Amino acid sequence: MAIADSALRVRGMTREELCDYVETHGRGLHGIARAREVASMADARSANGGESIARRVMYELGYAVPDLQVCFADPLDSRRRYYADFVWPHAEDGLVIGELDGVEKYMDPEMAGPEGMHDAILRERRRESRLSITRAAIMRFSYQEVLDVGWFDRLLSTFGVPREREPLVRVPAPRETRRPEAPAPELVPLEAYGLE
Numbered sequence: 001m002a003i004a005d006s007a008l009r010v011r012g013m014t015r016e017e018l019c020d021y022v023e024t025h026g027r028g029l030h031g032i033a034r035a036r037e038v039a040s041m042a043d044a045r046s047a048n049g050g051e052s053i054a055r056r057v058m059y060e061l062g063y064a065v066p067d068l069q070v071c072f073a074d075p076l077d078s079r080r081r082y083y084a085d086f087v088w089p090h091a092e093d094g095l096v097i098g099e100l101d102g103v104e105k106y107m108d109p110e111m112a113g114p115e116g117m118h119d120a121i122l123r124e125r126r127r128e129s130r131l132s133i134t135r136a137a138i139m140r141f142s143y144q145e146v147l148d149v150g151w152f153d154r155l156l157s158t159f160g161v162p163r164e165r166e167p168l169v170r171v172p173a174p175r176e177t178r179r180p181e182a183p184a185p186e187l188v189p190l191e192a193y194g195l196e
Contacts, residue, residue, distance in 0.1 A: 001038055002052035008044035015042050045069045050143045051085055051100050057146055061153050062167040064088055066098060074130045082127050087136075090160050095136035098161075099128075100143065150174035 007013060013021075022039045026032045041059065045068040046052045059065060066086035074080035086098030131138055139159045146152050151174035153167075 001041065001056040002046075002049035004038050004042035005044060005046040005052040006049070008042050009046070013044075015040070018042055041065070043068055047085070048102075050102065050146070054098075054100055054141075054143070054146045055086070057149060057152060058086075058156065058161075060168045061149070061156065061171065062163050062165045063156050064162045064164045066161075070097075072131060072134060075133050076130065080130075082131055084131065088161050090137060090162075092160075095134060096159050096161050097131055097134075097136045097138045098159075099138065099140045100146070101140050102143065148175055 004018060007018060008015065018039045019036070022032070022035045026035050029035075038056075041056075043055075046055060047069060051068070055066065055068075066088050068086065070084045070087040072082045072084060074082060084097045085100050088096045088098075090096050128138060137159050139155065139161075141152065141155060145155070149169065150172040153171045154174050157163075
């Protein structure tokens with residue numbers, strides 16, 4: 001998926017051109033069925049390989065294919081735009097925004113900007129705050145969490161990402177995320193905030 005998305009992005013191909021290429025050059029080769037399927041899902045809007053892999057895992061888990069790099073205007077500054085990695089309609093007429101978190105934007109001086117990591121973190125927090133005004137559920141995850149397929153499945157399900165089909169893969173139980181000896185935190189019931 002990462003290679004197919006990159007081919008569209010770097011070479012300026014359309015999905016149809018990629019599908020034609022696979023059909024023309026792959027006929028009779030081992031793996032052609034998988035190559036056709038991947039080419040049919042390729043999307044140049046995927047910003048990097050991690051997002052491409054996450055999207056493929058979502059598909060294999062049976063979830064709806066998200067819209068990619070959706071542009072939202074900052075309601076407080078009409079000149080500012082924010083792009084969300086993944087967007088789905090939510091069952092209650094809202095949205096689910098999925099954000100693949102990478103450390104590069106904080107650690108790489110070029111990506112963090114001249115003010116450094118501290119400012120990059122503040123910009124990211126401001127961005128999420130503005131996206132939350134849309135009343136979207138904002139779901140953040142890392143590449144490592146995508147690779148824990150059981151945990152990732154539970155995350156997508158908990159946030160209400162719509163399922164379109166049965167999973168194509170066996171969904172393993174998520175790995176334990178807490179140390180067994182850690183005490184359970186005291187939970188505040190949602191009713192205390194007027195939520196159910």
